[in-house]
Amino acid sequence: MPDILQRLQSIGQHIEAAESKARRASGSVQLLAVSKTKPAQDVATAYRYGQRRFGESYLQEALHKQRALACFAIEWHFIGPIQSNKTRPIAEHFSWVHSVDRLKIAKRLSEQRPAHLSPLNICLQVNISDEASKSGFKLDELAEMVTAVEDMPNLRLRGVMAIPQPNADPASQGIPYRRLHQAVTALNNPRLDTFSFGMTGDLNAAIAEGSTIVRIGTALFGPRSTSTAT
Ligand SMILES: *Cc1c(COP(=O)(O)O)cnc(C)c1O
Secondary structure (H helix, E strand, O other), rough: OOOOOOOOOOHHHHHHHHHHHOOOOOOOOOEEOOOOOOHHHHHHHHOOOOOOOEEEHHHHHHHHHHHOOOOOOEEEEEEEOOOOOHHHHHHHHOEEEEOOOHHHHHHHHHHHOOOOOOEEEEEEEEEOOOOOOOOOOHHHHHHHOOOOOOOOHHHHHHHEOOOOOOOOOOOEEEHHHHHHHHHHHHHOOOOEEEEOOOOOOOOOHHHHHHOEEEEEEOHHHOOOOOOOOO
């Protein structure tokens, strides 16, 4: 059993140190605890220690955990790949979606967001590694996508999410984030206040380049065995 309290504290300290090093305000970076493949029990433990935001990548697994943890005031974020025939339960059961990578997905989420819920917070996923296999908008499509999505009725466009190609070199990890941050800043759109940048392996670089939400799984819940969940 990993010591989730100790890890939460150490990640919190790590984030604060990175904020300070980047001369950013303390508290400007939020921790999203990525609980994919981990049992509801681990989520409950982190919740008990004060963590409220959790990220999931696999819809069925997420819905199962949400039912098990229904009595907790958790803010659920969907961060995984989205099939267009699965948008309805995502629109119904999450507060945030970081992985909006096609216009069609945004349209469906807006149409399917229940009227009694507040607008769904979304980030546009941008492909900053130019890999054909990775999902996400291209950087040069970003302005057009912001315009297309920002007035959709049941969505609240918040910013961008990126998953760069794995890169173990701390000195160059920040480069793709910097390009995307600059592109968003150039749009000068006050709605875009969220940069969902950074995972366990590139937390410092992401915070140095303006991350406002880091998505941390391994450093908090320990290594994942290869997942077969969908
Ligand atoms: C799994 C996952 C994470 C967490 O990655 P770690 O390296 O375990 O911190 C973050 N973002 C996305 C989109 C993921 O799928």
